[in-house]
Amino acid sequence: MAVVWSVEWDLVVFLLIAAITIIAALAVIWSKEIVRSVMWLSLVFVGVGATYILLGSEYLGIIQILIYVGAVSVLMLFGIMLTKRRLLGGDRYE
């Protein structure tokens, strides 16, 4: 007798995306460098957008990527301008 495999692929993909999103969200907090936090934050937004698309709401998912990832770069500008970091020499983490 052959074993009948039935895998719910929607669930597998959802769990994969959810795991990536949660790990990225934890990495936002754990990163010491502010720009790395921002980079992980963008991954969180992309993961949330992918979840929307998986749930059948493509428009919301695309708008999520269009608006939030676009806004992340502005956030990053503020992160660079308002925090201290030495360019061209000096200790990197001070």
Next chain:
Amino acid sequence: MYLDLWGLVGGLVHWLMVDVIGTILNWLHIYALAEWLGSPGVLNIVTILVVALIILIVGMLVSITLIWQERKMLGRFMDRVGTQVGPFGLFQNFADAFKVLVKEYIVPNAADRLIYPLAPILIIGVSMAMFVTIPYSQGFYMSNSSLSLILTLALFGVIPFAVLLGGWASNNKYTLIGGMRAAAQTCAYEVPMLLSVASVVVLTGSMSLMEIVTYQQENLWLIIPLIIGFFVFLISMISEIERVPFDLPEAEAELVEGWGTEYGGMRFGLIMMSEYARAFVGSSLIALLFLGGWDGLLPEFIPAGLWFLLKVLLVFTIFIWARAALPRVRTDQILNICWKRLLPLAAINLFIAVFFKSMGWF
């Protein structure tokens, strides 16, 4: 006349997997594998992969052609010959690509170890992902989504973020200034660009590029009612893909090579490639939205995809012409042009579109 890509590839894959490989496997008495290979799901996935590969290769070939066209035409503008390797200099780009391919991969000492290698991958990945939504003709396309226009613009919105990441991670003041300029400029110019796209969406009532082109085939090319929107979109697109009147992010006279200064070897090659990939997507968006896409004369004799590529090359010729003729915009002027000139024009254009739509003329 057009090429039905999905039908062609689907038929080929079916022939290969069922008639050739399936027969061989049956002859070898491996019936289960033959049946699995011939099942609709497997055939479907293989067809999708092959179509994606074809679209990627065609997009990259067109981008390389655009590089060749730019170098050749710039040469003519400057009264020199241009590229010379191969017939008409067509192989020069391949020679250059091979040169950057064999170069050494160097990471600057002070660069961020995680983000520095990641940024070019992000940029080239996003630029290549835009090929998915571009239809070449009624039959030659990858996806026929109802949201393909907004998806392309969303991918354009990711680019400033990746550029800023790359500029920051190189840890060099020129790259950081270039990245900041790129982010400020592309974020700002997205506003008039999206507003002029909104006027197209108002008139056609669709966000699918295929349906927008179908509307223009049935009525008229949208450049006629939306002439202001066409120019606003053209200028914003030149700024969005960082070409010469607006190439402040890589102003080679001020910032060595802009945000890409620290990238060498194949990473530099990928960044250059992604710029021309975006130039191709930008000019094909202009051709699709305003110039009627693959709509042309003699549709029975001349293939639709050829008309589309002809229009793309024509729009890119305008880009090259602007590059040869115009000096670079000053830093303090660039946002004035966007907010004080283009944005009111885009708003007027949107009013005109709403007026036409509410009068029922289109």
